[in-house]
Amino acid sequence: METGGGRKGKLLRKFASPEKGSIMQKHICVMPGDGIGPEIVGEALKVLNAVADKFGHDFTTENALIGGAAIDATGGPLPEATVEACKKADAVLLGAVGGPRWDTLDPAIRPEKGLLGIRKALGLFANLRPATLFAELAGACLLRPDIVGKGLDLIVVRELTGGIYFGKPAGTEVRDGKRTGWNTMIYDEEEIARIARVAFEAARKRRKKVCSVDKANVLDVSRVWREVVIEVGREYPDVELTHLYVDNAAMQLVRDPSQFDVIVTGNLFGDILSDEASVITGSIGMLPSASLGAGNPGLFEPIHGSAPDIAGQNLANPLATILSVGMMLRHAFNLDTEADAIENAVHKTLQQGFRTGDIMEEGKTRLGTVEMGSKVVENL
Numbered sequence: 001m002e003t004g005g006g007r008k009g010k011l012l013r014k015f016a017s018p019e020k021g022s023i024m025q026k027h028i029c030v031m032p033g034d035g036i037g038p039e040i041v042g043e044a045l046k047v048l049n050a051v052a053d054k055f056g057h058d059f060t061t062e063n064a065l066i067g068g069a070a071i072d073a074t075g076g077p078l079p080e081a082t083v084e085a086c087k088k089a090d091a092v093l094l095g096a097v098g099g100p101r102w103d104t105l106d107p108a109i110r111p112e113k114g115l116l117g118i119r120k121a122l123g124l125f126a127n128l129r130p131a132t133l134f135a136e137l138a139g140a141c142l143l144r145p146d147i148v149g150k151g152l153d154l155i156v157v158r159e160l161t162g163g164i165y166f167g168k169p170a171g172t173e174v175r176d177g178k179r180t181g182w183n184t185m186i187y188d189e190e191e192i193a194r195i196a197r198v199a200f201e202a203a204r205k206r207r208k209k210v211c212s213v214d215k216a217n218v219l220d221v222s223r224v225w226r227e228v229v230i231e232v233g234r235e236y237p238d239v240e241l242t243h244l245y246v247d248n249a250a251m252q253l254v255r256d257p258s259q260f261d262v263i264v265t266g267n268l269f270g271d272i273l274s275d276e277a278s279v280i281t282g283s284i285g286m287l288p289s290a291s292l293g294a295g296n297p298g299l300f301e302p303i304h305g306s307a308p309d310i311a312g313q314n315l316a317n318p319l320a321t322i323l324s325v326g327m328m329l330r331h332a333f334n335l336d337t338e339a340d341a342i343e344n345a346v347h348k349t350l351q352q353g354f355r356t357g358d359i360m361e362e363g364k365t366r367l368g369t370v371e372m373g374s375k376v377v378e379n380l
Contacts, residue, residue: 025058026333029089029297031082031118034068034111035306036316036369037095043318043373044093044325047345050377051329051338062089066118067097067111067306077114083121091332092122092299095321096306119160123293125191126198127158127270128331129303130287131257131277136350137359140282143254150258155206156277157199157262158270160291162191165267185221187266192228198292199264200236209240209261213249213269225266246273253277278303285317285358288324290331300328314368317356319346322376345379352379 030045032038045061052059064082071077077097086092098111107113118124133141133152141148167184174180196212203210212229214222226243233241244252246269252259253276265273278287284304291299302320310316323346330339354375355364367375 023056023058024333024335025060026090027088028059028061028328029064029082029086029092030061031064031066031086031092031094032069033066033095033097033306034099035096035308035311037097037306039311039314039316039369040302040318040321041093041095043369043376044321046373047322047342047376047380048325050380051325051341054341054380055335055338057335057338061093066094066114068099068102070114071102071105071109071111076109077111078117078121082114083118086118086122086297086299089297091297091328092118093321093325093328094299094301096302096304098306099308101308116165118299119291120166122296122299123161124291124296124299125159125161125294126195126292127156127160127274127289128198128202128292128327129156129158129274129278129289130154131156131274131281132287133281134283134286134347134350136347137281137283137286139361140359142280142282143257147256147258150256152257152281154257154260154277155202155262156270156274157195157202157264158274159187159191159195159266161267162187163267185219185266185268187221187225189224189228192225193232194294196229196232196264197235199262200232200239203239203262204236207261208238209242210236211242211244211249211260211263213244213246213263213265213273215246215269216243217245221266229264249273250276254280274303283359284320285356286319286323288320288327290324290327292331298328298332300324300332314370315357316369317358318369318373319349319356319376322346322373341380342376345376348379349375 032041064085067077070079097115102111131154164183164185167186170183172181199210214225216222216226278284287303289303326339326342329335353364354367356372360366
């Protein structure tokens with residue numbers, strides 16, 4: 001592992017949340033990952049260092065391996081050294097993991113297992129994924145203009161460490177001569193209550209509406225989910241709570257996404273709905289995410305994949321990773337002003353007509369990965 005990319009100064013770790021506007025020192029574990037990961041992370045760190053210069057902060061970084069890069073170097077997707085580096089950090093920044101070159105490996109050691117493993121190791125039980133329609137990119141939205149006109153600004157709060165992805169028993173076998181597979185969707189009331197509180201707290205800072213998504217008409221686990229969410233909701237009388245079955249929620253996201261403020265749901269449903277909410281904006285390369293736990297460093301990453309087909313060609317859109325740094329400043333370091341500066345710089349860059357290939361429109365100026373990062377720095 002190597003240390004670099006930071007600013008000079010003595011390192012301080014794990015101190016209490018600072019007051020807003022205070023000058024601070026923070027240590028970030030950086031996992032560039034696979035495909036376009038190293039390129040987009042490089043631009044995000046360029047913006048982070050510019051923020052440090054502008055506001056007088058001291059951010060140091062330490063690189064660590066994950067995913068395919070870790071497999072190539074160590075034989076596994078999540079080395080113990082990476083876990084230790086993440087635990088010592090104040091926050092973790094991830095690029096992307098995976099790619100077809102590792103698809104033939106045993107599923108137990110594929111790159112994606114590294115991502116699941118670090119979430120589990122850090123106790124990151126809540127994923128916050130905003131789905132926001134950038135006014136400058138409204139033309140790329142996949143919805144009808146009359147729906148777009150109502151706006152799209154929601155957050156999907158997804159439970160990350162339980163549910164069917166981690167439930168036991170699970171496995172495959174041959175039964176009566178037929179290949180058979182099974183998984184277990186399981187949640188206890190404590191897991192449900194803690195993710196519900198994350199959603200209600202998020203809603204209090206927004207438009208004070210939570211929609212809990214389940215399948216309580218069919219699944220026993222969803223019936224428990226709904227009961228516990230209702231109980232937690234009584235602690236938040238100022239927040240409106242509604243419920244939708246997951247199939248209806250998927251339809252409503254397309255019919256009228258403006259009705260949603262905060263959606264809270266389990267791991268499987270959240271995986272699907274957060275992707276749907278993101279892609280309907282038409283600009284999946286613009287959207288960040290945060291994975292948070294209790295008392296451990298958060299993990300911040302773009303929602304898009306590793307795009308190995310364009311890796312190393314200066315074609316990738318770094319804006320989602322740059323905005324992930326903004327989420328890191330806001331949620332991990334309590335630096336709202338600095339986070340606002342990044343978001344405003346991204347908006348200004350788009351308003352000036354600059355685009356990467358994935359969001360290119362007629363009459364706009366196409367930039368490469370490095371050039372786009374530099375424009376955001378100029379606009380800070």
